[in-house]
Amino acid sequence: MAELCRGCQNRAKNPVCSEDDAINKVQKARNVSSYRAGQTIFYEGGQPLGLYIIRKGLVKLENLSVGGESHILRLMGPGQVLGYRALFAEEPYRANAIAVEDVEICFIPKNVLFDEIVKETPKVAMNLLRQLARDLRLAEEKWVIQVDRDAAERIAEAILFLDHQFKGQPWTRRQIAEWAGTTPETVMRTLAQFEKNGWLEAQGRIYKILDQEKLIEKSQGT
Amino acid sequence: MAELCRGCQNRAKNPVCSEDDAINKVQKARNVSSYRAGQTIFYEGGQPLGLYIIRKGLVKLENLSVGGESHILRLMGPGQVLGYRALFAEEPYRANAIAVEDVEICFIPKNVLFDEIVKETPKVAMNLLRQLARDLRLAEEKWVIQVDRDAAERIAEAILFLDHQFKGQPWTRRQIAEWAGTTPETVMRTLAQFEKNGWLEAQGRIYKILDQEKLIEKSQGT
DNA sequence: CGGAGCCTTGAACGGTTTCAAAAGTAGTGG
């Protein structure tokens, strides 16, 4: 049995649960469920029925192009919300949400969220606006980086981001490539170079940053 | 003297003014001003003091990279809002807003918008959430397109977008390049090719689409 | 034990950028 929302250690990180005025309504309406690593939480094309809040584990939002290549749009960990973009845009999902590890998730149905929580708690609305506005900055930054940084610079950026947001998490070369907008081969060669420079150390799929300064310098175009 | 907000033909297109419950507050608080083509409305690094609504003309949001290259992040026309991302993110502006043509703009101060409009009119909050969520989709799509379409495909996409959103507007090769994430030379050569194919016709800086089907096909990677 | 997917390296190809140069165009200020 899941504990009460009030005691949840993820409350503070989250635009909905963090407000005392809303927490009782969340408690009543929420629905907890689990997914194993690799399982899909929602599919591209599906209609959003509510909002997900990650309680434990890591989720990736992946977009499949016509050629079959996969791109990672966003990564979310404990305390972060999921599935809100399509919900508020009143559009179908445009990406697959896939559990990278075993995951536990709270679900809040759309009508409760809209009619009881957002409408009656302006602070939640402001929090969600802040969240979307910051995601928009990140997405626009990602495009600019894709346009005028070369592959090595983007990979340095990716390593720094992944280490900062999800420290100690293992990543395959392919996942890093799907995040950085390049190929696994290029990630391979570039990371080997970074290791030779003494900027980081790879233990299997876990990377340890040895010289953050140099990586930041590289990521910003020398 | 500016006419009353109720009679403004841009009301419907706009997340704030479209709601009857809010329009009187907007009318009282707004401030109309004008900018000549080429003038800057706000600067990267500045603190947002409120929200802009474009009444007339075209505005570009441009990001300058360290190398001095300029990238167009967003383009806004009459009825669209401007400066809301930084405002709701509680961050400084991350781009310059520059008038592409002569422009007239309504300004609504932050405190009125937050305390009197958004807080008291949940529909405005929902409209703004929808707007941001859709911008986020566009930004993420733009990144994916940048990653796995080649330059010609991106330029086809750009021409279709610009024609759809801002029909009859003149564009320099450089502006198209800054939108499509490539160089003016590549835009030049590609558009010449499109003309030779009979897909479009250039009259100076204004482009007329002759074969939309073929351009759509090209933009999606043949 | 078998297979799927990942890691790793090499070599070649090709699309885009970069550099350069000349002509056209638009806007500014005297």
Add this chain to the structure above:
DNA sequence: CCACTACTTTTGAAACCGTTCAAGGCTCCG
């Protein structure tokens, strides 16, 4: 109104970065 300046348009040629293809060995899971 003209001249000057700055920017755009246009085309050519060369260099280069990163992808693509290929092949071997690896690990992990069923």
